[in-house]
Amino acid sequence: MSTYLQVDNDIVFHLLDLTVLNSSILLSSCGAKCTHKNFRLLLVRNLIEEAGRSHYCPTPSMLRRSSAAAANVMRLDSRHNQHWPAKHKNNILCCVCSVRGQRKTTIYKCAKCDVGLCVVPCFSNYHTKKL
Numbered sequence: 001m002s003t004y005l006q007v008d009n010d011i012v013f014h015l016l017d018l019t020v021l022n023s024s025i026l027l028s029s030c031g032a033k034c035t036h037k038n039f040r041l042l043l044v045r046n047l048i049e050e051a052g053r054s055h056y057c058p059t060p061s062m063l064r065r066s067s068a069a070a071a072n073v074m075r076l077d078s079r080h081n082q083h084w085p086a087k088h089k090n091n092i093l094c095c096v097c098s099v100r101g102q103r104k105t106t107i108y109k110c111a112k113c114d115v116g117l118c119v120v121p122c123f124s125n126y127h128t129k130k131l
Helices: 002-029 034-054 067-076 097-099 122-128
Strands: 085-093 105-110
Touching: 002 034, 085 097, 097 122, 105 122
Parallel strands: none
Antiparallel strands: 085 105
């Protein structure tokens, strides 16, 4: 069974490589002077920047991810930091909502950081975006 999964993954990555190569060829046919290696680096940088932008609601510039902030995703990795939502005994203000100028209370906090956070979406925003 794992052999089939390996074959499927190989096919997916092969098709992805072909797509990137064809895109690079199309770009160079339009007169762009960019090596395939530089094209891939630009593609990865742009994908990281786009992933950091919030499309579901506008966020203040203080909460936007920069491309260098992609490494902050490691802050959520449970093997290293144990950042998990935990219940607080009282209602407390959400740290992220407060930065946005909203006054929302929650019964949840980050067990490691000990700050009040709405579970969705503030918990992940707090740990992956610069405040």
